[in-house]
Amino acid sequence: MATDKINLTIDDTQVAGKVGMTVLEVARENGIYIPTLCYHRQLTPYGGCRMCIVEIEKMRGLPPSCTTPATEGMVVKTNTPQLQDFRRGVLEFILTEHPHVCLICDRRQRCKPFDICLRSASVTERCVLCPENGHCELQEVSDYVGIKEIKLPYTYKREEVYRNDPFFDRDYNLCILCGRCVRMCQEVRGAAAIAFIQRGSRTVVGTAFGHPLQESGCQFCGACVDACPVGALAERARKWAGEPDREVVTTCPYCGVGCQLKVELKGDRIIEVLPHEENETNRGQVCVKGRFGIQEFVYHQDRLKTPLIRRDGQFVEASWDEALDLIASRLGNYSKDEVAVIASAKCTNEDNYVAQKFGRAVLGTNNIDHCARL
C-alpha cells in the first residue's frame, strides 16, 4: 500500500513526517526547535530571515528549512557551531537596528519595568518596557543562538510611532522587517492595507502615503498584531495589563461564523481576546468584532445590573424575587392565545430550548418566534 509517510533523521533522532511537509514543519511537529523570525504557520514560507538554516547531508550550502521539502532518508542537523555562527552574524545585524541592551544583560529575567536599570539603558531600549516582553520571538531566538555581545552599535531608527489608529499602536522602531504583518494582511486577509515601502535607502513597513490605517483599507482584524514576532505592533488596551493567568476558549457572540476565541484573563478581568487556532471553524483568524469588540461592551457602565419594574411610568430597581413573582402572576392571567414568547438568535441553544419549552409547556402557546428571518 502506498503511504505518504516519510522518515528523516534530525539531530541524530529518527522522526517521521508526511510527503509535502518542509523540513521545518517536520522538526516542529516532532518538538525540535529551529529558530525562525519570518516564518508563520498560516503564511507561505518566505525564506527571508535566514534563521532557520540547517545542514543537510548531500546538500550544498545552508538551506533554509522553511522552504526545503522534507524527503525520505534525509539527514538534517539544526544546531552545529557553523549554523549558530552564521545565525549570530545575521542576528547581530538585525540587532543594530533593534534595541538590545536587555538581550545581552544577565539580569533580564529579574528586572521589572519600574526597576532602575543598572546599565542606564534608555527607556526606548529596554525589553522590560516593551509590551511583547516575555513572548518576544527575537528574545527567544537570541537566547537560543546565544548572543553575548554585539560589536556593531545600535542606532535608533527615529521612526514615527503611530498611536492614533483604533485598537493598536505601531512602533516601527522595533520592527525587524520580517514581513509577517505585510504577508498576513495581503495573503490571508486580502486587505493589503500595509506594505513594504522604500523610503530613501531604507525599507519600512507602512500604509500607502503614510495615511492612517482607516484610510488604507485596514479591517482592524488584528491579524498583523498577532503575527508580529516583536513589540512593533501591540494592542493598546492590553499593553500594560500584565500577563494573563488563565485562558478560556469560547465562541464569538457577534456573528454566525462562530469563531473560537481565547479569552485571556488576569484574575476575573478579561485583558485580551485572541483567535483560537486548533479548531475547524476559524483556524487562528477572527475579525475586528471578536478580536477587539468584546471587553468594552461586557464591562460597559450601562450594563443592566438589577431587575427593573415600571411604576407610574418610571423604572424602579427591584429584587429578583419581586420581579419574578410579578411576572409569574401577570403571565398566568392570560389565555394561551393572548401571549407570545420571543426567543433570541443571540442567546445560547440552552436558553432557546428552555424558552420554547416554557412557552409550550407552561403558557400553552405556540406563539414562539425569534428574529431568524431578519
Place this chain on the structure above:
Amino acid sequence: MTNSIHDIGESACILAIGTNTNEAHPVISLEVLRSLRQKGGKLIVVNPREIGLVRHATLWVRPRPGTDVPLLLGMAKVIVDDGLLDKTFISERCENFEEFETTLKDIDLPTVSEITGVPVDRMIEAARMYATSKPAAILYTMGITQHSHGTDNVMAIANLAMLTGNIGKPGSGVNPLRGQNNVQGACDMGGLPDVFSGYQQVGNEAARQKMEAAWGIQLNPVRGLTLTEIFDAAHRKDIKAIYLIGENPVLTDPDSNHVQQALEHLDFLVVQDIFLTETAKLADVVLPSTSSVERDGTFTNTERRVQRVRKAIEPIGDSRPDWLITCQIAQRMGGKGFDFSHPSEIMDEIARVTPSYGGISFARLEKIGLQWPCPTPEHPGTAILHTQVFTRGKGKFTPVLYRPPAEVPDKEYPLVLTTGRRLFQYHSGTMSRKVKGLNLIVKEGTVEINPVDAAALGIVHGDNVRVTSRRGEVTAKASVTEVSQRGVVFMDIHFAESAANVLTNAALDPVAKIPEFKVCAVKVEKNH
C-alpha cells in the same frame, strides 16, 4: 450550509450572490480568498453594490436589486442550452427536471437582460464559469432571502446547483450564511411557531406525543404566530403579553413605527437583555441577563457546528443567564421539568428529544465542536449534507417565476432602498456601539448614493439628507459613492438615530414569512 466553512476554500468556483461576505462574515471571506490563492479558484460576485469582494472577483455581475430570480433563470437556461448540465446527477438524484426544463423554454435572454440590467454576454459567461469549474459552491445571505419572493430565490439557487451536480461533494453546495451568532441554533431549538426542537412539527401527532411524554404535559397542536404576525396581533390587542428575550425588534424589524406601537399596545411586556435597549425601554419589567462570556452553553454556527460557550467571568452586577431566569419564572408558574442546575443538563434533554442533536453532549464538545446531524454518541457529525440522498429522497426541481418586488419605484418614490450590515458594527448595535474603537471607525449610519443621482438632487458628500418611504422618514448623512448603483440607495441597520427599518416594507414572503428588507421605494432630499 450544506457544506462547511473550511470546505469553501476547496472550491474551484464560488458564486457569491447577495452576500457582502467580507463585511458580514469576515472569516468566511478568508476561505474565499484561500480558494482563489491556493486552488486557483474563480469568484463570481453577484451584487448590485460594489462590495469589497468585487476587488477579488473574476467576474462581477451587477443586477438591479430584486431581480435575482430572472438572473438565475437566465443562467439555468444557458447551462441547459449549452448542454453543461450533469445528466447523471439529475437522473440519479433528482426529479421533476422535465417540468423545470419546460419553463426555461419561455425564457429569453434579452428580456432577462432588460429586467436585470445585466448584459447577455455577462450572464452567459457567469453561467459557463459556474457550470464548468467543479466543484462550485454557492454562497448567499439576506440579499437573497429578505425579499417578498425570497423563497423563489432560494429555489432558483437550488435548481442551479442540482443542474450542475454541485451538491453533496466537497467544495460544492448551497451555502446560506446565517447572520446572527446563534440564529441557526435558535431555529434548531424550536424557537419557531410551528416546530419543536429539530424541526419536529407541532402538528405532527407522533412528534407531539413524544414531546408530551418527555415533558409530561398536554401540548397545543396548532401552529402559532410568526414574529410579524405577533406584532400585528399585538397592534390589534389580540396578543396582550409578550415575554421577550435578548432581541431588539424596535430597531431590527421592518416598519419600526408599527412595531413600537404594537409593543405600546401591550398589557404586559417583559424584556430580558444586557442593556436597556430601545425595546426594553417599553417594558413593564426588565430583567438583566448575562453576556456570553459570563455563562456556559452552546451556539450553533452557520455550518451547523455546535460549539461551546464558556463562562470566563462572573456575572456583572446581579445579572443571571437567560435559561436560569426562564426556569425560575416557569417554576413559579408551576412548570415541571425546569429544575436544571447547569446548561449541560439542558443539552442532555435536548439530545434526548432531538434526533439531529442525539449524540451531542458537553463532554463531547469539550475539545471540538460537532456538526449536526449527529444522531448518536458515536457519530462523528456531518460535514457535508446530501452526499448520498437528499433529506426528502430525491432533489426536486421547482419551477419558479419572476415576480417583481412588492414595492417598485414610482414618480413619488423614485429610488430603490436596500439595507445591510457593516463590518464594524453588529445588528442593532446593542453590543458593538458600546465599543469606542468601532464607533471611531463607523460612527453613524449613512445613505450611500450614486454620484449621478446625487448630482440630480443637488446633494454632495456629507450633506444631511432626508429619506422618505410610504412608512416613515429618517435623516442621515449622504455618502456619495460609485459603490451604489444608479437608482439605488443603501443604508445599514445598526443605528437608532437613522433607523433604516422605519422605511422598510413589512411585505412578507408567502412561504418563509421573511419581510422584504432589501427592496423598497424611497425619495431622498437634501435636508435644509
